[in-house]
Amino acid sequence: MNPYFNNITPAGQILRSNQDATAYVAASGAITASNKKPNYGMIAVHYVEGNLTNPIIPFGTAIYLDRYISLPDGTQRSNYTVEDTGLGPNMSTYWIDLFFGGLSNATKALSFGTQTVTYNQITN
Numbered sequence: 001m002n003p004y005f006n007n008i009t010p011a012g013q014i015l016r017s018n019q020d021a022t023a024y025v026a027a028s029g030a031i032t033a034s035n036k037k038p039n040y041g042m043i044a045v046h047y048v049e050g051n052l053t054n055p056i057i058p059f060g061t062a063i064y065l066d067r068y069i070s071l072p073d074g075t076q077r078s079n080y081t082v083e084d085t086g087l088g089p090n091m092s093t094y095w096i097d098l099f100f101g102g103l104s105n106a107t108k109a110l111s112f113g114t115q116t117v118t119y120n121q122i123t124n
Contacts, residue, residue, distance in 0.1 A: 023109035044084035
């Protein structure tokens with residue numbers, strides 16, 4: 001459990017409980033829907049109205065998970081930033097897709113599978 005996560009959401013935060021989390025990889029030279037190079041700490045969320053640049057949670061939004069996730073680069077983190085979009089078929093409304101590095105980490109992303117997370121979304 002992340003000791004910095006608080007289930008009480010003060011003004012400017014939205015608690016998202018029991019949401020799906022998956023992991024994705026990207027080819028060298030890929031660009032996110034927010035026009036950035038993918039990096040650890042970035043996540044993708046659903047897009048709306050068929051528009052890849054219209055995320056359900058705005059680009060740049062900070063996300064704080066209730067626990068740490070081990071990433072392929074050997075780090076653990078609980079804080080992420082929305083910088084990409086994806087389909088996430090059959091996933092929860094506020095699904096998140098964690099960037100897991102380059103294509104060489106595809107097996108690790110698949111092994112992550114679909115996990116259930118709770119997080120605070122910082123809105124200000």
